[in-house]
Amino acid sequence: MPELPEVETVRRGVEPHVLGRRIRRAVVREPRLRWPVPEDFARFVEGRRITGTDRRGKYLLLALDTTGDRLIVHLGMSGRLLVLTAPEPLRKHDHLDLELEGGVLLRYHDPRRFGAVLPWPAAQGLHPLMATMGPEPFSADFHGDYLFERSRGKTTAVKSFLMDGSVVVGAGNIYAAESLFRAGIRPTRPAGKLSRGDCARLAEQVRAVLTAAVAQGGTTLRDFAGADGASGYFQQALYVYGREGQPCRVCATPIKLLRLGNRQSCYCPRCQR
DNA sequence: CTGTTAACCTGAGTGC
DNA sequence: TGCACTCAGGTTAACA
Numbered sequence: 399m400p401e402l403p404e405v406e407t408v409r410r411g412v413e414p415h416v417l418g419r420r421i422r423r424a425v426v427r428e429p430r431l432r433w434p435v436p437e438d439f440a441r442f443v444e445g446r447r448i449t450g451t452d453r454r455g456k457y458l459l460l461a462l463d464t465t466g467d468r469l470i471v472h473l474g475m476s477g478r479l480l481v482l483t484a485p486e487p488l489r490k491h492d493h494l495d496l497e498l499e500g501g502v503l504l505r506y507h508d509p510r511r512f513g514a515v516l517p518w519p520a521a522q523g524l525h526p527l528m529a530t531m532g533p534e535p536f537s538a539d540f541h542g543d544y545l546f547e548r549s550r551g552k553t554t555a556v557k558s559f560l561m562d563g564s565v566v567v568g569a570g571n572i573y574a575a576e577s578l579f580r581a582g583i584r585p586t587r588p589a590g591k592l593s594r595g596d597c598a599r600l601a602e603q604v605r606a607v608l609t610a611a612v613a614q615g616g617t618t619l620r621d622f623a624g625a626d627g628a629s630g631y632f633q634q635a636l637y638v639y640g641r642e643g644q645p646c647r648v649c650a651t652p653i654k655l656l657r658l659g660n661r662q663s664c665y666c667p668r669c670q671r
Numbered sequence: 672c673t674g675t676t677a678a679c680c681t682g683a684g685t686g687c
Numbered sequence: 688t689g690c691a692c693t694c695a696g697g698t699t700a701a702c703a
Contacts, residue, residue, distance in 0.1 A: 400696060400697095401696060401697090404696075430680095432679075432680095432697085432698075432699095456696095456697075472697085472698095473696090473697090474680095474696085474697060474698085475680090475695065475696050475697055475698095476680090476681075476682085476695085476696080491681085508680095508681095509680080509681050509682065510679085510680045510681050510682085510695090511679080511680055511681080512679070512680070512681095512696095512697060512698080513697090527698095551673090552673085552674090553673080553674075554673080554674060554675085558674085558675090561697090563697090563698080570696055570697070571695090571696060571697090572696065573696095617696085659674090659675070659676080660675090660676070660677085662694085662695090
């Protein structure tokens with residue numbers, strides 16, 4: 399998936415096409431996503447107007463009417479949300495369609511089915527999926543001191559810590575690796591041993607990396623495409639992710655690869671200590 | 672409680 | 688061509 403910048407890119411791509419349009423019909427072809435699309439999904443959305451788009455972490459939110467009811471879309475690892483303005487033949491894994499007024503079709507496509515499309519009635523209050531989420535990286539709540547306090551006593555590797563959604567949302571494998579490089583911190587360092595200064599640099603770099611990636615439309619990767627099918631340009635700005643064995647862009651030392659929590663982690667052994 | 676691992680799925684790529 | 692194998696952007700349930 400899409401990490402935060404990719405989701406934000408999709409949101410920006412989708413918004414102008416859906417804003418103010420009514421959902422005429424919903425077609426669920428495959429309800430077995432990460433969490434099943436409920437039976438009453440079509441009834442929940444049909445006839446309602448999309449009045450806003452939002453994002454919380456990696457969850458894309460579509461506001462329905464002015465009731466506070468929303469639609470949650472999560473892209474998992476391989477999900478896409480396509481805006482179609484002309485008929486397109488159905489492809490494998492086109493699991494769900496929202497047919498909007500004006501001949502616009504929102505199509506959810508997800509080969510691995512790790513994503514989700516869920517109704518979120520206002521009456522439900524805070525959605526369970528978002529209840530334990532940490533702060534948005536761009537919010538005032540996310541800063542060095544916050545990271546410092548949260549990491550005290552933690553023995554887990556700082557990269558795993560950073561990818562924990564209850565600490566901060568939006569940093570997945572790519573951007574965690576990139577933030578750590580820019581902050582000069584080795585991914586294996588125990589989170590609890592970071593200094594206040596480490597945490598300040600890390601928080602700053604998380605924000606900087608995500609900001610830059612959003613500005614570039616995300617990173618081009620196998621399964622990611624923006625809502626219009628285009629892909630992002632952040633790939634060329636990566637320092638470590640996917641660059642195992644290649645020279646560090648700062649010091650030319652070969653980038654190393656290790657496995658952390660079943661996930662590939664690239665780092666520069668010289669720039670990151 | 673904390674921290675790590677396996678599992679959910681399919682497709683792409685690699686090596687034989 | 689085909690088969691066996693590994694790996695992939697996320698999240699969480701189950702374990703130690």
